[in-house]
Amino acid sequence: MARLPPDTAIFSPSFARQAASAAKDWSHVDAWLASKYNGRSPPSFERNPDTLKALLALASLNEVADENRTLLVRAKADALSNIKTLEEVHTSGRDPTTIPSVLSFSRGLLTAVEHSLTEDGKASLDAMASSAVHLGMAFAEPAQLGQAMLDLQVRNFDLDQALARVAVLQRYIDAESARLDNLLHQANGDTYRPPAHLSRQNLDMQRKVKVMASKLPELNDRVSALAGAVGTPSPTIDQLRQEEQSYLALLDVKKTLDQHLGDFEGLPPDTQQARQHLESLRKELRAITDHRDAVFENLVERETPRKGR
Known part of the structure; x- marks a missing residue:
């Protein structure tokens, strides 16, 4: 009774309920510790509400983990059994989809997974499945x-x-097409008249073409004769490289001379x-130099301290 607060009644119903609940929780914790230590006595620890709270949370998490591990072991065992059944069916040549055990296992597993998902999980799974179907991925990973x-973005x-570039090009083509249609409409209309000098210019061009065409054989003969007398040069790649290097050397000499x-620059042309x-x-430079020296001497003489007599 020494642990009771001074103002707490000895036979308080609320205290009795708390004590009974704490005793029940301690009994559950002791049973859980005994199952984990397999008959050995657990290490001694202080029994207070904080320790009880921590041990209850640890026991609850451990029980959930044990249940999940049990379910996983059971699912693996069922899967192994179904795999063995499928191997036997494959050996015998039967259709695996006609086996009730395989169908029930698959449906049960999918149903368990579906019921275990939250609303956000279901929405995420549906989104992933839809994306995988549209992207053509059979076994899609996140x-x-x-x-x-x-990649799609x-x-x-x-x-x-x-599309923007094509739209700009399309607008340009439409504008040019409209301009050309307008020009064609004007050219086909009755009001269109070609310039007066166009026919004369056409005749002059035809006459020049005929004159140049008549002179073309003579010019070809002159070119052939000149090529035979002088010889057509056929430089190689090495010669062209040497000529280029000589040209670059001359450019350097020109820059130096410049x-x-x-x-x-600025001197008269006469010597x-x-x-x-x-x-x-030079005289101007000497005058400026003398002036600078005189100013410097005056400055030194003025700033030099004089000794008193």
């Missing part, structure tokens, strides 16, 4: 479905871009005048 959906984007000539202009520039 990663394969995701990759296929990504990329293809859809490419098709949208191609730089040297740039130094003499005597150029020398006079150069001498005047």
Whole structure:
């Protein structure tokens, strides 16, 4: 009684119910621990409400795991039995779909899986099944479905871009077609008259063509004679490469000469005048240098501290 609060009645019905519930829970925990230790005594621990709560949660999770493991073992055993039956049927040549045990097992397994799914799980499974059917995948995995959906999105984007380009091209073709139809309508109409100088220009072109055609054999004979006298060059790839290297070397020399000539830019073309202009520039440079030196000396003399006498 020392554990009771001071204001709690000794014969309180609520306390009696709590004590009975705790005793029942401890009995369940003790039985579960005894089954896990197989007759051995479990290690000693403090019996308090927090420990009881933790042990009850652990026992509940362990029982659920045991039930799932039992169901899985039973499903594996049934599947193994059905596989053996199918092997025997395949050996005997019978139709597997006519065996009641196989049909009942398959239907029972599918029914159990369907009833175990949540609403979101059913919706997700239906979506995956529908996607697999539309994509033509017999054994679809989530990663394969995701990759296929990504490929479809990329293809859809490419098709949208191609459709936009085709639409622009179609508008351009429609505009050009309308312009050409208008031009054809004007040309076929009674109001259309060709320019007056068009016939004369046509006759001039025909006359020039005839003159050039009459001169063409003579020009061919001249080209043949010139080719026979001079000889048609037939350079090789190595010769062309050497000529290209020589040309690039000449370009480098030209750039160097341009730089040297740039130094003499602005000088008079006459040699005597150029020398006079150069001498005047030298005098100006010497004057600027003398002025700079004088300013520097004055600055040094002004900033140098003077000693008192």
